[in-house]
Structure formats: structure tokens, C-alpha cells
Amino acid sequence: MEFTRIADSLIRFGAEDGDYMVTRGDDLIVDFADKVKAIRFTSGYRIYIRASVGKRVGFYTSSDLSREGVEEAAKTAVEIAKVSPEDPYWVGAPRGLGLTDVEGIYDSRLAELTPDEAIDMVMSAIEGVSSRPGVRPVRGSLRVGVREYTIGNLNGEEVSRRGTSIFIYISGRAEEPGRSAVYTDFQNSRSLDRVKPYELGREVGLKACEFLDAKTISTGSYDLILDGRVAASIFSVMLSQAVSADAVQKGRSPLAGKIGCKLLFEDVTFVDDGTVPGYVGSRPCDDEGIPVRRNVLFDRGVLKTYLYDTYTANKENRRSTGNAYRSTGGSTAPLPNNLILNPGDYTLEEMIRDTSKGVYALKTIGGWLSNPVSGFLNATVTHGYLISNGSIVGRVKGAVISGDFYQLMNVKVVGLSKELHESMNSYSPHVKFEKVQLSSK
Template identity: 40%
Template sequence: MIEDVVERGVKIGARLGASEVEVYATRRRGIDIIGTRRGIERITSGERVDVGVRVAAGKRVTVQGGMLSRVEDVDSVVEAAVKIARTLPEDPQWISLPKEIGRTRVEETVDRRIGEPDVEYFVEVVRLLLKRPSEMDKRAFTSSASVQLATVERAIGNSYGEAQVEESTSFGSFVSVKAVEAGEESGYYDFYLAPTLARFDPETMARKATEIAVKTLGAKRVPTGAYEVILVPRVFSGVLASLIVPAVCADSVQKGRSPLGGRVDSQVLSENLTVIDDGTYPGLAGTRSFDDEGVSTKRKEVFDRGVLKGFLYDTYTALIEGRSSTGNAFRRSPYSTPTPWISNLLVNPGKGSLDDLTRDVRRGVVVYATIGEWLSNPVSGLLNATVTNGIYLENGEEKHPVKGVVLSGNVYEDLRSAEVRVSGATESFDRFVLPSLYIPRMILAGE
């Protein structure tokens, strides 16, 4: 159906006199199963079809969108877009929609068990996540657990090429474990998000959440000061997504909102950090054949041993600089104007395990979870993340759990040190493949 929406929309736009038309349509079918301490709480199922239409009348451009009930509903969206586009001022930087839409072959993006689900099986998965933590430790219980199954079809086409269509599946699972002992409370959650069930292991998820929830019972603040800090992959991903990713997106750079403007080919991070954006990497949440404007995805180095190699571009920002899109167009919703963003982000591993990193810590904190890292300022590079689950270490030994302290400082100063290290072991989750990160000096705001 969505292919028809795209073809019809592009044709109508042309008939109405638009100089360029792009139609992006998605159809999402899904089932969510949510359980709490009370048992299976609710099951939700549904289907939505959304369309986003980008129309150019010369250099006058607009995006209109909405949910569709029938294929013909795209007509009114395109009509509105053409009508509005004509009234707008020109965007002098507009050159064109992508002229080469295409695709890269990608793997591990579809799982039949998600597309045609056995609902009872997934109910049992949620039930396992609900009961396992209290079996593992009397102080622990699951406050909520869920699975989300979805089949997503995307279709995109424009005035310059045939529609591209891709179907993928998505599986998410979440478990939140609470631990209570002698008036002290703690909690930790673990999650899985990928196109397939290939790496899904609910037993391990339940165990990890339980272990960290129990281990961080009785947490307190440490005094304000400089510490060695180790971020587990999930916390590392939060720092990257909040500070580094916005700074390497070409729109921020072009508008003067990135501290990395003009720094290509210079040493920005530690030599131990090689960062790659790769939309073709198998089996991650951002794995896809083409980006949100139909440009084929690719692999590119963003930082090679700490040296900034380049920025992430969509077509609009690329054409401003006379270069090609890097296949990084991203729409926050089908109705949004595309902007550059990561596809999947990988950091090359170093050596050893997380334990090997902690063994040499003289005075530091291992951080298992933070909140508010997204409140950091990518324009200035200032990091602020509040620790909810951490362990204070002295001479490699775990002393006591930590919470409520704020990791703060300039991320480019903290990650520039030659002593920054990453573990050999990596974790794959969501759009990331990341090791744990050791930072030799970071300011913690506490007591």
C-alpha cells in the first residue's frame, strides 16, 4: 500500500506544478505486552500509516504530513504542500532533493518470529522477566517488564527516481528491577532493542538488572572532586549521543552550533578512540538499506584514533558544501524535515574486560546508569549527567555504591587525555556497538 502512496503522491505533485516532490511513507504494525508486579497488565496492538511529503517550488520548500486512512488521502497532503510552498520565501541554500536514490544490501533486519508473532510465547517472556529477579534475590522484584514487536515498512520516492521499499522488524524488551532492604531502595533496568531476536536472552537481562539493583543498595554521594571514571557501554552511548553526535552533524557545524567546526583532520579525542558511523552494520536498530531520504547507507570513520575525519551529512547540508550525502538523513517523525543524524555508531574495542579497567583504578567510580545526560550542552561541550547507579572504588576494590552525584566538565577535555582507554569487550544494543570507557579525570559534583 505504501508504495502506491509514494507513486501517487509524486505524480500528483508533478501534476500540480511542483518542481520537486518527495514522498516518504511508513506502515507500522505492532504489539506491545506490558507486565507489572500485578501480572500481565495490558496488551496493545495496532497499525498506523504515516506519510511525509516534501515539495519544492523552485527554492521554496515545505514538508507536510499526516496519518493516512486510504491511499487517496495522500492527495490532500500533497495539495496542501504545493499550495503552501508557493507562498514561502526562497531558501537560498536549497539546491535539490537527492538525485541518486538507491540501496545497500543489509543483513539481519527481518525476523519472522516478530512479523508473525506467537503472542502467547511473548507473554511467557514477559512473565519470566516478572518472576526471575525475586527468585534470584529476595531483596529484588520486577516493577515492570515489557516486549514490543513491530513490523515496519518504509517507502520513499522522489521526482528523480523510482520508489525504494524496505521492510524490517523491530524487537524491544525492557525489565525494571527494584531492590529494597532495611529502608534503602535502589533500582536498575536493562533493555534489548534490535531488528531480530538473535541476541535476545531474557535470563541474562533479568540477572544483570537484579545484580546491579541489589549491588547499588545503600548508595550515597561522594565528596565533590576529581575522580577516575569508568562508563559502561550504555552510559558511554548517552554521552556520545548527547554531546559528540550533535557536534558532528553537518547542520550544527554549518550554523555555528558545533565546537568541532573547522577541526577536521585535527586531534579532538584520545588516540584510543576510533568512532565509526555504519548504517550497514548487521542487526542493529539503525541498520537499513537507505536513509530517510532514500540515499543508500554506508560506513564511514568519524574519528580515526581521535582525529576528526568528517561530518555526517544529509543531502541538503551536503549540497551546501558541494559534496555528497553520507547517507545520514534522519526524520524524527515521518512528518519532519530530514536532518543529519547517526545511523549506527561503533567505537573500536581496546584490550581487556571491564574488570581489567577497574582493577587499576586508584580512586574512582564505575557508572552503570545516569539520568539527564541529554541535558548536556552540545554547543559548548559541557557534560552533565547524574549518576543513579554507580560503585566507588579504591585501589581496584569496590567500596560502596554511589548515586546522586553529577558527572560534569567539558567532554573534549575529558576525552582528549592520552590515558583514556576502552575495553576489549563490546556490547551491541540499539544503534550502538561500544566498549566500556575509562576516563582518567572527571569532576563529580557531590557533597
């Protein structure tokens, strides 16, 4: 796609600087339970415009990509800029647009996937759940997406990127007289060959049966092993905003003013890396067209940097780290591309074997109730394993994890597993903590 005419229109209507992003999205969605419920197709364009007149900045978005629509969007963005208050921190739109070579983010097989092929995948997932006696699928969805982005500025620079994604989740319910249990799991990938619907469904059916006898535990101190996916999800909630320079500059991050401080356990190294082949958040450039890169956030527990887009970087006379994401309103803010906790040396089996009294948390809910501004963590274990003397002795539900996230990550971490697990664009090994207070719900 080439949209330099947007820049031409902005200049004609009086913009002195600015940039734009045009997206095209195509989605194939299949909703299902024990059979296919609905098939939907969505397709459309979106224009995001930022225009400036002096230090006055205006934002505008539109879904009308006709010549008249583009003209109107450009005109409106400039008109908004002219009546906006001056922004003393506005320096200018991004310059130096470019692309990093990132592999494994576009799969032509996904882009060309037919509805019949999508339905076959759904039926495989349903079959996998149903292969377990007494379990039936109760809810699920498959979404295949294709995205194209074109990003440019009034300096004549323009770059494009594209990507594919597939996401499938399924819930299975196991029922026996007087009791039932539900288990949900998902797979998420940029390529078709990494998604295994039947295996996903079979695991859901197995776990639903397994947790029929889950029980609450007494409140007390336990060693806690967070499954890699649970840990990744928690880290996304607690750190994505906290490491954003936008949150730091607005006084909404507990990490403000702490560059160079040791805040986490010495074995903990977090990186943001948008260049990893096939990862969910990998991309050649950010939403301002700045090439992505690898950023070390915490190095052996020491906070090294925040993440920046062009605007927040200009405030501190720095350069963007390639982390701009554009909001629905058109403005940008920095967030992680892929948030990654580097793995350690343990296997999960070793973690369990070295635990005398503990809980292995396989699934949690309520993490969104945590407060990344204060650093307060809150989550409830819905599916977990009780560990006694190095062995799993039962299933656990309703255990509440709460407290200071940074204290937990600083003084309670005792081990990281060798392998990484993902939750959307966050990646983590299994993480073991010692002497964590768990409350019975």
C-alpha cells in the first residue's frame, strides 16, 4: 500500500508536520461449542492521522479510504490541531523510518485459509475435548487475522509491514453426579503449523476431568510455582505500563526515578524484543515506523531503561526504542513488543521435587484487578496442584495470591525453569517463589 497522498493533503490544508498510519484488517472468525455456531468475516481499513501546526497537535481517525474520505480526514486533523492548546513538549513527527528484518510473522497459508479449513480445525478441537468420556465442549472461538500497515510522515518517508495471526480457545466441562469442573485453554501463533487443535482439545478434556476433585486449601505460607503462562500474564499486567515512559512521565509508574536501582531478584532479567522470529508481538517497525530492537529492561534485577515512542523520547532528549502503539484515537504510547523473562536452569519436575509444602498454579483469574500503578498484585488460583514432600498430592482451587509485586519478585524468587511459555505477547519460564502467603477464598 502507498498513501503518500495523505501527506500531500495534510500539507495542502496547512499542516507543518505530522504522520499517518493506514491499516487493513481481514478476520475470519468461527464461534463454536459442541458444534459450529457462527462464521463471520470482517474486513476494513483505518486511517490514523497526527497533524501539527506549530506546537499545536491534532489527532483524527477514519475508516473512509476514498479520495474524499482521505481529504476530509486530513482537513479535520489540521483543523483540530489549530484549535488545540500548545504542547511545549512537541518537537515533531518521527523521522528515520525503517524496518528491522523479522522472520516468521507472515504465513501465506493463514492468509489464504478457507472457511472449510477453519471449520475442520474447529471440529478437531471439539473432537479432542469429546475424546474424554464425560466431557463436552461448552464454548470456543477461532480467529484468523491478516494485517497490513503503512506508516508515513510529511518528510516523504513511508514504510509498510504485514503479519498474520491465529488464535483458538476452547472450554470443556466435565460432569459427574454432584460435581462439575470447567477448564479453558488456548493456542496463539503467527503461523498455521504451530496450532494443534486436536491436542489442545484433548488437553482441555483431560484437565477438566482432573479438576473435578479440586479443593480449597487453608490459609497459610506456601512455596508457589507459577506456570509459565500464568507468570507471563501477570508480568504483562504489572510491567507493561510500569516500564512505559508515558506512565513514568505522568507519575503513574512505581518505577519512576529508579533507573540503576536493583529492584528484582538477581537472576531476573526482563527484555523487550520485537525481533524474535514468530513471536506474537514481533514486527519490523512500531506504529510510528521506527525499527524495533531488543531492549534490556531489567538486567539481573537492575532497572536499565524505560520504553519510549518518539514523543516521550523527545521529552528526555532520547531516541525512541521502537515501541510506539497507536490508540483508537490516533495518539501513540510506548508498550512492550514482546515482554520476555529470560529462562533459568530448572525443570518443572525439579521445582516440584524440591518443594515440601507448596502450590503449583496452573490457571488464575482476576489478575486484571491488580494495580500496576501501586505495584499491588491480586490473582486467584482457579486450577492448581497441592505439593507435599516433593510430590503432587491433590488439586487446588480458590487460593488468592496478593501483595507487593516487587517484593515478591525481589526477595521471594528462588528458581526459573529452562523453557519459555507465552501468554499473548508476554513470555516467561515457570517461576518458583518461597514462603508466599496464600489465602483461601
